[in-house]
Amino acid sequence: MARGILGKVFSFGRKQEEDENREQPASAPVPEEESFAQAEGFAPDGTFQPSAETADVDDTAPAAPDREEIVAEASPEPFIAEPKEEVADDSDSGDYSGGEENLTTPLPAEDRPASPRRPRTLGEDRVRVGRSVERVGDEGVTPSRASWLGRLTGGLARSSRAMGENLSVAFAGRQLTEDALDDVEDALVSSDLGVPTSMAVLETLRDTRFGGDLTMNDVRKVVASQVERTLEPVARPLELDLGHAPHVILVVGVNGTGKTTTIGKLAAKLTAGGLKVTMAAGDTFRAAAIEQLKIWGERTGSEVLATELGADAAALAYRSYERARENGSDVLIIDTAGRLQNRSELMDELAKIVRVLKKIDESAPHTVLQTLDATTGQNAMRQVEIFQQVAGVNGLVMTKLDGTARGGILVAIAEKFRLPVFFIGVGESVEDLEPFEARDFARAIAGMEPVQ
Template sequence: MAETKKKGFFARLFETDLPEELKERVAAAEAAEEERAPTAAEATPEAEPALAAPDRAEPLPERTAVLEQLPTEAVVTPPPFVEAAPEPQAAVTERAGWFQRLRSGLSKSSQSLTSGITGVFTKRRLDEETLEEFEDILIQADLGVPTATKITEALRRDRFDRQVTDAEVRRVLADEVARVLAPVAKPLALEPGRKPFVILMVGVNGSGKTTTIGKLAAKYRAAGHAVMLAAGDTFRAAAIEQLKIWGERTGSPVIARETGSDAAGLAFDAMVEAKKAGEDVLIIDTAGRLQNKAELMGELAKVIRVIRKHDESAPHAVLLTLDATTGQNAMSQVEVFGREAGVTGLVMTKLDGTARGGILVAIAAKHGLPVHFVGVGEQVDDLQPFSADDFARAIAGLDA
């Protein structure tokens, strides 16, 4: 009985099979999209918080009234859910479990680093040749030249001409990585007076953008916030269907149109309806495959202009999802989307054991953008607020 209660909403969300009707909808959408799939050349880039719950948990009366007036093809309104409060006594256990998943997700980067460190520092004094070899290992792990230099300098300053162990080196590595990441480890907090708080999600196809939207919606709904989703990736039928399913899972209405509809117009309509319905949060999806396609980058800029016609301060957060398996290509995405969309924060996904997570350190050192969340799997609770210390210890192969 206790185990059943502990699983709660998130476990039910993912352990229950989808209805056959939804499976058929997604399959049909994916089949239609397959016919329009880009060539490999087109798809290849050029270069490689604590949430405060509001006083209410139920939708505002005006929200229900507005949603009932919308045409059925424009909005999917699932029944609301009530999420039980987490068990306080499980907090320590949950954190330990999360760290183990994070460490497992960073295992590729960690194993590469630790095996290299062991090979270099076994029974050797710390001389210039050793430091050069160590710096090469750090650069190959995508930590970036500036960070690699800081770490080697820390070793040179405190331990030069001494015999050091691999354990000592890994502790220095963790400390220096944590120093780089600490300034960017910031929660995504809803701003008082911004209602709805508009989150625009950007990123290339396959980065986990739409799934991240669903996970964020689940987290905000569980905290008692009213959330609306907008299926702004109108180029992909499968993305629209996927977001509708997330809406049904999380009890969040979804503003959607048919494939090929004007994304900017949909975003504007979503802004209007979210305001009328009294939503706390509006999360807008956008088309992927943008980084190297000028016309789609132009469409993204148009979406932002249209949103600001309705609310000059919006979007209040522009989140870029980064696939951790792409390595150096993630750096290029940050640069392009930062320039074109004004990215305000990052979400790193797919830290699943095949990832090259060191690139996040290089991105933090170069761009200083806040990192709000990291994801290590498909479960809702596999997306968690970013912790610099946890990430640094995991990538260095240390225990929590």
């Protein structure tokens, strides 16, 4: 006999806990004994408590100018995306060291993008970044979706296969019984869908089909429709307010989740849309990440500021912000070192980066983007919880959906955090950053063919 709804919810919760204890991201294993709740800097309830030494703002950084001062430079002229001009001003020495720390990678003056551009107006010069950059209010063009949809569906095959295998057992007799509903529940749990969406699927099946004949396709349709309903409110394009001059995007996340790659892809989109971008190689732990970002800088014609390995990432972030204002950038994208969410000293450092940026503009960083690796299961929930608390994450990108993705965890994350999901990563190359579409994702999760 099937368990009652409450029993199901409780056993579902237990299964989640077991999964959380067992499962860690492949690229960034968290030792089992070092759960985030026990780690230094975390209260028993799991909330992050910054340590006393790093809790204060770095007083060596200069004070922020008034916000009005920034706005005062703006003109009401509307934003028009335009190609970057060649650099005219070579009087700049290219030395932005600003102290004992040596920023190693300003582009040579002749390669540097153009001098300050038309001033932007806060609140009026807003653009939306989807497949391309559009001024808010304008209609976008929709290029062919076929290739990435194929990759997305292929990548999510693991989730849908797991669900499909269990479901086919459930429907051997073609009748929806209590036992069959139990099997459907198991299939949904193994796909990492959250409790509310799973319950909604079960209830819909029970209400509309109980005792009747059912095909796999019927079940897939119910799953797709419930998942789409959950994801629709969070599928939102990234909006940038160029009036911030620059709009600052801080990119955070666990090691190897695709921060640097996503930054490169995003910079390519923005520069293709006529925006001027500066990037800060704030992953000061990994030489390869600094090199990777420099390559993206060359490809996109964007200035990249970097510092020595192991240097203070907050100081680099601050100087990059100053530099991006100076060079008239529309957008500053700051990379950060990957860090496990239970390493309090690294999380302190991240909190410091945020505080230091606020010295220049209290509203910065304007977007805090967290990358999540789609091959991670339940641990991704913890990652979002802690990074949101420490760095104020206000948007997500799910990467690696082209691989052996699970992806279902995004549904549980949407239910719990309601954070916008701006993009998905469906490959390693520059064009593989796609706006997140609830319907496509839901159909892929349910193992249905994409709607072209």
